[in-house]
Amino acid sequence: MRIGEVARKTGVKAETIRFYEREGILTAPPRTRSNYRDYGPDEAATLTFIRRARDLGFSMPDVRELLELSNEDDRSCAEVDSLARAHLDQVERKIAALQVMRDELSRMIASCEQYTISDCRIIDNLAASHGP
Amino acid sequence: MRIGEVARKTGVKAETIRFYEREGILTAPPRTRSNYRDYGPDEAATLTFIRRARDLGFSMPDVRELLELSNEDDRSCAEVDSLARAHLDQVERKIAALQVMRDELSRMIASCEQYTISDCRIIDNLAASHGP
DNA sequence: ATGCACCTTGTAGCCACTACAAGGTCAAGC
DNA sequence: GCTTGACCTTGTAGTGGCTACAAGGTGCAT
Structure with a gap:
C-alpha cells in the first residue's frame, strides 16, 4: 500500500x-x-x-x-491507566480555564452597548484590571 | 521605569x-x-x-x-464587538471539543479493569475504531 | 507522447513565546 | 577601589505538531 x-x-x-x-x-x-x-x-x-x-x-x-x-x-495496564488519568485531568483543567474565559467574554459582550470605542465596555475591560 | x-x-x-x-x-x-x-x-x-x-x-x-x-x-465599537463574539464562538467550540474528549477518556478509563495490557480496554479502544 | 495524479527529498513556516549565551551597567557593601 | 549580584543588552535557537512548498521522479490512462 x-x-x-x-x-x-x-x-x-x-x-x-x-x-x-x-x-x-x-x-x-x-x-x-x-x-x-x-x-x-x-x-x-x-x-x-x-x-x-x-x-x-x-x-x-x-x-x-x-x-x-x-x-x-x-x-499490567496500570501505567496506561495512570497516563490516561493524568491526561483526563489536564483536559478537565483546560475545560475549566476555557469556561472562565467564556464567562468573562460573555459578560463583556453583554455589557457593551455598541456606541463608540470611547464608551466601549469591552475595551474598558481590557484596559483596566478588575481589582483596585 | x-x-x-x-x-x-x-x-x-x-x-x-x-x-x-x-x-x-x-x-x-x-x-x-x-x-x-x-x-x-x-x-x-x-x-x-x-x-x-x-x-x-x-x-x-x-x-x-x-x-x-x-x-x-x-x-463605533461594532468591530470590537464582532471580534469578541467571533472569539467567544471559538472558545465555545473548543470547550465542546474538549468535553467530547473528556467523556470518551472517562468512559475508557472506567471500562479498564487494570489487568494486563492484553486485556486493557484503553489500549483496545485506541487500537480499533468504533464503527464496523 | 502527453497529461495527470501520485510519489520523493529537503527546507522553511506556523504560533507565541521561552531559553540560553556572552557580555555591559549599576548600586551596595567591604 | 573592588567585588558581588541583580539587572540589563543583543542575538540565536528551541518548543509542538504539524503544514506548505519547491523541484523533481514514477505510473498509468488516453
Whole structure:
C-alpha cells in the first residue's frame, strides 16, 4: 500500500506519516523498486492508533509511551491507566480555564452597548484590571 | 521605569516585552544613557491591555486589531464587538471539543479493569475504531 | 507522447513565546 | 577601589505538531 492509500485509510495525511517516520514514531516501511514507501496492515493499524490517541488529545510523548506499552501484552495496564488519568485531568483543567474565559467574554459582550470605542465596555475591560 | 519593573507591574515577562517590541506590537521606548529601555505609564497600560486580551484567549492578530481600535475613540465599537463574539464562538467550540474528549477518556478509563495490557480496554479502544 | 495524479527529498513556516549565551551597567557593601 | 549580584543588552535557537512548498521522479490512462 502506498502512502496516499494508507493516508486515506487511517485519516493521517501523507506528510504527517512521513513526519512520524522522521521522528521515529513509525518505523520506516520497505520501499518498492521505484522508491515508494510500501505499507502493510500493521503500519495502518499503528497509524489508526496514533490518530485516535491524538484525537483524544494525548501528546506525542504520551503516544510514544502508549505505543510501547501496547506491545507488552503481559505487563499490567496500570501505567496506561495512570497516563490516561493524568491526561483526563489536564483536559478537565483546560475545560475549566476555557469556561472562565467564556464567562468573562460573555459578560463583556453583554455589557457593551455598541456606541463608540470611547464608551466601549469591552475595551474598558481590557484596559483596566478588575481589582483596585 | 526599566523593563523588569514594568514586567512586574503588568505581569508580562521582560523577554516577552522585548519580543512584542521586535514584532512591532509595542512601540520601542526611549533608552537611558546606559541603553536600558525606559518605560512610562502608557506602555505599562498597553501591556496590561495585551495581557488581559491574551488571558481571555485572543490571538496576537486579534490583539493588534483591538489595540488599533482602542485608539480610535470616535469609531463605533461594532468591530470590537464582532471580534469578541467571533472569539467567544471559538472558545465555545473548543470547550465542546474538549468535553467530547473528556467523556470518551472517562468512559475508557472506567471500562479498564487494570489487568494486563492484553486485556486493557484503553489500549483496545485506541487500537480499533468504533464503527464496523 | 502527453497529461495527470501520485510519489520523493529537503527546507522553511506556523504560533507565541521561552531559553540560553556572552557580555555591559549599576548600586551596595567591604 | 573592588567585588558581588541583580539587572540589563543583543542575538540565536528551541518548543509542538504539524503544514506548505519547491523541484523533481514514477505510473498509468488516453
